[in-house]
Amino acid sequence: MSQQERHDDAESHEILNKYQALGAKVISIRDDDSEGVEIVQQVMDSKEELFARVDRMNEFKADVELTYATASKIVNIAEYERRGRSNIDVDGLYDKLKQMIASQSAVTTMKKLGKVASAQSKRPPVIDFMVGPISLTRRVIERRRPGERLTFDENQQQSTRQLQSDEVANQNLQDQQTVTIRQIYTVLRQQVENSGGPVHYYEFVINPHDFAQTNENMFFLSFLVRDGKVKLDVDDDDLPVLSIAEPAERDEGSQAKRRKVSQTVISMDYDSYLKLIxxxxxxxxxxxxxxxxxxAF
Incomplete structure (x- = not known):
């Protein structure tokens, strides 16, 4: 088209309106529309006829935008056909996600979605995803200059001595508890042998002169019951009694049968302690x- 044949503003406005109408028609085409390809072809034919009248820059721009829109629509239709017409209901998927998030914490939901998405992705997991952000701090090593004397921190020496003292105290306490449990077992065995039968629980554990040691006796005795060395039963009056557990019976050529051990919880406050005495x-x-x-504490 020569310079003398350039159309006026009214005709340019008409051309732009037609491009806009064709673009709206392309956008309205659904990917699952069986006639979508035919409609796109009709738009392309109309576009070719309209392009013959284009001679202004804004009209060329409108033609390029329409070309891009039709190409994108063809790609979407082809992708839909490739998936076997299995269109995804985005609104339905969004509603299900909302229900999932409402039924459990958002963090748990996002973790589950992330695992599902990562399993479908070909992108390798990055370090942050595998083990979390790595933050390493280099240890600064102070080097002594030649001839410089090595000094010790008094606070560090005191902390070391305190730690060693605490370890010794804990070991002494554990040793004392072991000795106490053995003593209680020996005393109970003597009481059972002297009485010729079970010993009443409260008569055995109660120290009428010391409420604290009474609770300690109950505590230490519980280890013997747990290990199956002492039996805790009830007599005819439904009162707790203690006896020495017999060794497990053995079958010929088989290992010793394990005794079934059951435990109960017995609590004692100070008022009950006085009443039992x-x-x-x-x-x-x-x-x-x-x-x-x-x-040593």
Missing amino acids: DLYDIKDTIIPNRDYSDL
Whole structure:
């Protein structure tokens, strides 16, 4: 088209309106529309006829935008056909995601979605995804100059001595507890042999002179019951009694059968402690008093 044949503004406005109408028609085509390809072809034919009248820059721009829109629509239709017409309902998927997030924490939901997405992706997991962000701090090593004396931090020496002292105290406490449990077992065995039968639980554990050691006796005795060395039963009056557990019976050529051990919880407050002393008329303790003054704390 020569310079003398350039159309006026009114005709240019008409051309732009037609390009806009064709673009709206392309956008309205659904990917699952069986006639979508034919409609796109009709738009392309109309575009070719309209392009013959184009001679202004804004009209060329409108033609390029329409070309891009039709090409994108063809790609979407082809992708839909490749998926076997299995269109995804985005609104339905969004509603299900909202229900999932409402039923559990958002963090848990996002972790599940991330695992599903990563399994479908060909992108290798990055370091942050595998082990979290790595933050390494280089240790600064101070080098002594030749001839410089090595000095020690007094606070560090005191901390080391305190740690060693605490370890010794803990070891002494554990050793003392082991000795106490063995002593209680020995005393109970003697009581059972002397009485010729079970020993009443409260008469055995209660120290009428020391409420704290009474609770300690109950605590230490629980280890013997747990290990199956002592049996805790009830007599005809439904009162707890203690006896020494017999060794597990053995079958010829087989290993020893494990005894089924069951436990119960017995608590005692100070009022119950005083009432039990009066009820059983306990004058002295069967388990000897313990002296903790030699322990190093």
